[in-house]
Amino acid sequence: MKKISWIFSVTAVCALLSCVTINIYFPAEEVRNAADRIVNEVWGERNAQPAESQPEAKPTPGAGSWLRLLGPAPVYAAQDIDVSTPEIRAIKEAMKQRKTALRPLLQDGQIGLDADGLLAIRDLAGLDLRSRSQAKRLVGEENSDRLRLYREIARANDFPDKAGEVQGIFADSWRQQAPRGWYLQDRSGAWQRK
Numbered sequence: 001m002k003k004i005s006w007i008f009s010v011t012a013v014c015a016l017l018s019c020v021t022i023n024i025y026f027p028a029e030e031v032r033n034a035a036d037r038i039v040n041e042v043w044g045e046r047n048a049q050p051a052e053s054q055p056e057a058k059p060t061p062g063a064g065s066w067l068r069l070l071g072p073a074p075v076y077a078a079q080d081i082d083v084s085t086p087e088i089r090a091i092k093e094a095m096k097q098r099k100t101a102l103r104p105l106l107q108d109g110q111i112g113l114d115a116d117g118l119l120a121i122r123d124l125a126g127l128d129l130r131s132r133s134q135a136k137r138l139v140g141e142e143n144s145d146r147l148r149l150y151r152e153i154a155r156a157n158d159f160p161d162k163a164g165e166v167q168g169i170f171a172d173s174w175r176q177q178a179p180r181g182w183y184l185q186d187r188s189g190a191w192q193r194k
Helices: 002-017 028-043 066-070 086-108 129-156 160-176
Strands: 020-023 073-076 111-113 119-121 183-185 191-193
Touching (some): 028 129, 028 160, 111 129, 119 129
Parallel strands (some): 020 073, 111 183
Antiparallel strands (some): 183 191
């Protein structure tokens, strides 16, 4: 009987020590860093690079009490964000090519950035019919490419259901890196010059 209880005790301790919890999370900070780099690369001429943030400190297993050694140990997995797929590179290149035509429209206030980080027609007064048509086409193409970029980043990094979160992070970056004088739209639909 003593031998059976000893075997049971050793088995129970081994079972407890072998438990591991793996925390898989959406890498928001890594996506934010990638967004800042991409926005800066696409728009260029940024005064200062966004500062790389330090990764969040993860608790060490067993910290605080020796009893924690008996329970499941959390394991954290950092994820490198892949923004170098051929599709992503092609989208970025198309956006870079378009920026020369978009910049004057953004600086003059005909178009601006909406709350979702997409371009929106603000006021086409003062433009001839051909220029209005071109502005609408450019906004449509840019927004299409931005949405494709978010979906492709989410797909390439194995979180395809998080394209909306990627877009939200990019929206912050587009708006923060917009030069002074551009128009930004808030959630209520009101436009303000940055």
